[in-house]
Amino acid sequence: MTPFIVNMKKVGNKLKLIALDMDGTLLSPEKHISQENINAIKKKQSQGDIVMICSGRAPEDIKQILNKYGLDCPLAGSNGTVLEIDSKILESVSMNREDVEEIAQKLDNEQIPYFIYTNQGIFAPDDWSDRVADILEHTEDLTEDAINDIKNVTEKPYRSSLIQFFSNLNHLFLKDHIAFNKFFILTYNKTIKEKLTSLLSRIPNITITTSGPTNIEIMHKDGHKGSGLKKAAEYYNIPLADTVAIGDSYNDIPMLEIAGLSIAMANADNKVKNICNKITLSNSENGVSHALNKLVE
Known part of the structure; x- marks a missing residue:
């Protein structure tokens, strides 16, 4: 180099x-x-x-x-x-396949909306809008800043040419040389965020951080x-x-x-x-x- x-x-x-x-x-x-x-x-x-x-x-x-x-x-x-x-x-x-599968499974079980950042684009579950609507329906006392942030992020999949939808995670693994760099997970209240952080922190090879009050971000521990x-x-x-x-x-x-x-x-x-x-x-x-x-x- x-x-x-x-x-x-x-x-x-x-x-x-x-x-x-x-x-x-x-x-x-x-x-x-x-x-x-x-x-x-x-x-x-x-x-x-x-x-x-x-x-x-x-x-x-x-x-x-x-x-x-x-x-x-x-x-x-x-x-x-x-x-x-x-x-x-x-x-x-990038994260290894086992960690990606485990993270996605935990999020799917809770019906949490998320993006996966890869070397071949950004991907979101095809029931993204249903997941967002379900969480919003069960979330109270959102601040104005949180509402604006949520509005910006939740509209992103539909206005961005960078984001693709998938129905089955296994289909992503079929892509040649795909690398999974990050999960971006939407969390709308403290209870959900704490529950997810607790669940995900048990995975040994990842690091968990956040860039705002309504999200969690996951990468490999060295990333x-x-x-x-x-x-x-x-x-x-x-x-x-x-x-x-x-x-x-x-x-x-x-x-x-x-x-x-x-x-x-x-x-x-x-x-x-x-x-x-x-x-x-x-x-x-x-x-x-x-x-x-x-x-x-």
């Missing part, structure tokens, strides 16, 4: 690798990238720094968004399990944003001391913990803020731009 050669040389400061989360961080509450954030990223790139995206979203989803805003960045998608640089997959951490950032740093031959991570949620913690400089969004969970070196503005106030221009030397 030959490291990418950066044409620009930084004057006075060392080259940095900067990892940005997307939802709750780079993206506004309306799921847009502001011009201020775009300008700040391009400024850092012009100075020779590497700005990467480290997101729970699938690589295809990340690239669609970046292309829309004219951004070109390496990425670690599906919570850092898939590292892609210059259109090449350099690392892919997380920290490993994605570490592998990218090795590729670019940048010491971890010269890396920066910016995020807002629990699934960002592994990369925030290993980065040389960790920055939490103002809208971040308090646990995230408590482990970070600095705090920037919220994602509704161009917090990424503020961090890159004011907090990252």
Whole structure:
């Protein structure tokens, strides 16, 4: 694996690798990238720094968004399990078949809606809408933020060309060289979330995290944003001391913990803020731009 050669040389400061989360961080509450954030990223790139995206979203989803805003960045998608640089997959951490089958079986038994992120696209059970409707019918006291989040996620399968439906999990295993990188599971209340976490935590080879109050995310135990950032740093031959991570949620913690400089969004969970070196503005106030221009030397 030959490291990418950066044409620009930084004057006075060392080259940095900067990892940005997307939802709750780079993206506004309306799921847009502001011009201020775009300008700040391009400024850092012009100075020779590497700005990467480290997101729970699938690589295809990340690239669609970046292309829309004219951004070109390496990425670690599906919570850092898939590292892609210059259109090449350099690392892919996948779950084994037995774990995938066990997770899916437990979710199917409870009729929980979920996505499976793979190297051949995102898949959802074909009774997705029925599962969502059933859970919503039995859930009370949803906050406005939770309702908006649920609305966005539950509509996604029907407006996205990236998501396919399946009726039988075994059909997915018939696809050549398929790799299962992540489960994204919708959970609408604390009781369901705690029950699922307890059930799933008994599976030894996985790690469980969350990117919001209404979801659980599952990967292989070696797959997380920290490993994605570490592998990218090795590729670019940048010491971890010269890396920066910016995020807002629990699934960002592994990369925030290993980065040389960790920055939490103002809208971040308090646990995230408590482990970070600095705090920037919220994602509704161009917090990424503020961090890159004011907090990252």
